[in-house]
Amino acid sequence: MAARRVTLRDIARLAEVHPGTASRALSDDEKLKKLVNPETAARVQRIAKEMNYNPDPAARSLKTRRSHSVGVLIPDITNPLFPPIIRGIEDCLGGNGFVVLLGNTDDDSKRERMLLDGMLSRRVDAMILATAKRDHDVVVDIVAQDLPVVLVNRVLDNHAIPSVATDDMAGIRMAVNHLISLGHTKIAHLAGPQEFSTGANRIKSFYLTMNAAGIEVEPNMVSYAESFSQAEGAKRCRELMAAFPDVTAIVAANDMLAIGCYQAFEESGIRCPEDISIVGFNDAPFSDKISPPLTSITFPHYQVGFEAANLAVERIHNPNSATKVLFLPPELVVRKSTTAVSVKLK
Numbered sequence: 001m002a003a004r005r006v007t008l009r010d011i012a013r014l015a016e017v018h019p020g021t022a023s024r025a026l027s028d029d030e031k032l033k034k035l036v037n038p039e040t041a042a043r044v045q046r047i048a049k050e051m052n053y054n055p056d057p058a059a060r061s062l063k064t065r066r067s068h069s070v071g072v073l074i075p076d077i078t079n080p081l082f083p084p085i086i087r088g089i090e091d092c093l094g095g096n097g098f099v100v101l102l103g104n105t106d107d108d109s110k111r112e113r114m115l116l117d118g119m120l121s122r123r124v125d126a127m128i129l130a131t132a133k134r135d136h137d138v139v140v141d142i143v144a145q146d147l148p149v150v151l152v153n154r155v156l157d158n159h160a161i162p163s164v165a166t167d168d169m170a171g172i173r174m175a176v177n178h179l180i181s182l183g184h185t186k187i188a189h190l191a192g193p194q195e196f197s198t199g200a201n202r203i204k205s206f207y208l209t210m211n212a213a214g215i216e217v218e219p220n221m222v223s224y225a226e227s228f229s230q231a232e233g234a235k236r237c238r239e240l241m242a243a244f245p246d247v248t249a250i251v252a253a254n255d256m257l258a259i260g261c262y263q264a265f266e267e268s269g270i271r272c273p274e275d276i277s278i279v280g281f282n283d284a285p286f287s288d289k290i291s292p293p294l295t296s297i298t299f300p301h302y303q304v305g306f307e308a309a310n311l312a313v314e315r316i317h318n319p320n321s322a323t324k325v326l327f328l329p330p331e332l333v334v335r336k337s338t339t340a341v342s343v344k345l346k
Contacts, residue, residue, distance in 0.1 A: 006053045014051070015044045022048075026055070028097060069099045070312055071119035073112060074130045077104040079228070079256060080284040081301065082130065085152060088305025089128060096313045098125065105131050107227060112138060120145070126312040128152055132161075133195040148315035152308035155197045155325055162315060164308040164326045166299035168198055168281075171330035172205035175251045175279040175297055178332055180213050183341035184249040184277065188221045188240050190261065192228050192253035199228075202253045202281065221247065225257055233260020234267075241268060248276060248341055255280035255287055255296055258337075262290065273339040283333055293335035300328055 012022035017040060025036045025044035033041060047053075070093055074082050090100050101124060103115035112131055116138060119127065126148035132139050134157055142149045143161070151163040179187055189206045192199030203222065210217050223240050225232040233252065237260060240247060252258035258280035265272050272278060272292055280287060283298030307326055314321050 006051045008053075008055070011044060011048050011051060011053055014047050015040070017044060026053075066125050066316075067123045068097055069101055069122065069124050070126045070128060070309070071101045071103065071116070071122075071124040072128045072130075073103045073105055073115060075105055075107045076228075080286060081153070081254070081282045084301035085130070085305035085308075088302040088307075089152070089309040090305075091302075092306045092309035093313070096309075098313070107131075116142075120147070125316050126150065128308055128312055130154060132156070132197075134197055134200060135195070146319070148312055148319065150308050150312045150315065152304060153198065157197070159325045160323065162311045162324050164304050164311065164328070165197070166297075166304065166330045167327040168201035168330075169205040169208075171281055171297035171299070171332075172202045172251065173209045174330065174332040175281065175295075176206060176209040177213075178295070178334065179249045179251070179277060179279065179338065180215070182249075182277065182338060185215050186221075186244070186247050187215070187249045187251060188223070188244060188247045189217075190233060190236050190240070190250055190252045190257050191222055191224050192257070193226060194224065199225075199253055206251060218244070220244070225253070228254045228256050230256050230260040230263070233257035234263040235260070237261040237264035238267075241270065249338070250276065250278045252278060252280050255282045255284040255294060258294055258296070259286075259290065273337055277338040279338060287333075288335060292337045295335045295338045296333050297330045298333050299330040304328055 008022055009019050012019040015022060021036055021040065022044050024033060025041040026048055027033055072089055086102065093100055101119050101122065105112040105115060127142050128150050130152045132151045132154040139149060139161060149161060151161055153165050155163040155165050176187065189203060191203040194200050207217060220243050223236040225236050233256060241264065250261060252261060258278055261278055265276065270276055280294050280296040283296040287294040287296045311324055
């Protein structure tokens with residue numbers, strides 16, 4: 001037989017206070033807590049802890065109009081980029097008394113809408129989106145409902161929504177300059193989808209960095225992937241290699257695209273890095289396990305998730321807080337998928 005749930009009235013009776021006083025002493029609202037004598041509040045909190053008291057979420061939601069839950073939408077749960085980001089989100093939200101409702105959209109707009117509607121019907125207190133496009137109706141709809149929304153690994157062009165991402169421009173600049181330092185000038189770019197800030201900012205940085213080095217980018221030496229996937233990487237890499245057999249290096253917009261390039265290299269008998277060098281982006285957990293280990297741009301994935309959740313909590317408690325857009329610094333991790341042109345031409 002299940003043990004009876006400890007109620008607020010039980011705590012109030014043991015603390016010898018009115019249930020309303022007990023409720024204020026245990027409230028998340030600091031203003032309400034201050035209405036209770038500090039000694040009384042400490043007594044109530046001690047008894048609640050000893051009794052392992054957990055507020056009834058449904059009753060609490062009715063009183064506070066909060067569900068103490070946050071919805072999180074990601075585009076692809078199989079992408080190894082997202083687990084550490086999600087872990088950061090969960091750790092931050094859990095530490096602040098919120099649970100995570102996680103949805104995987106599979107990059108499908110209909111599925112995204114269905115998941116969002118389901119989360120909104122459960123009255124989530126905020127949404128964290130890793131699916132946001134640069135011009136995204138879903139973001140507009142959430143904002144219109146006065147629901148806090150934070151973007152993770154994405155930013156809007158006008159920076160109108162709180163966001164946490166890595167500095168894509170700096171990361172690609174590091175990747176291109178690394179290849180140039182190795183003597184490469186025939187450098188191609190395998191770009192990500194341009195409807196996402198990650199794809200748009202990374203290709204922008206590629207052109208800027210190449211131009212700054214005085215290296216002309218031939219028109220078709222940039223190939224646009226329709227998704228950040230291995231299959232797209234393989235497809236676009238085959239096209240690049242067929243059109244430009246003299247390319248000596250590729251900057252891929254993410255590691256999944258880079259892995260697709262590995263597949264295309266193997267099919268064509270192209271050796272990496274002897275025949276071609278490649279740099280990825282994200283430094284996914286598998287990047288150092290493949291052959292050759294992938295040179296990539298890394299950033300603090302866990303911290304990106306944690307900071308995004310922190311912004312969500314801030315917005316929940318203070319809807320009028322300033323809009324913050326945080327860019328965490330990337331780093332270049334050099335492995336064995338890149339080498340000097342002089343070695344390649346021997």
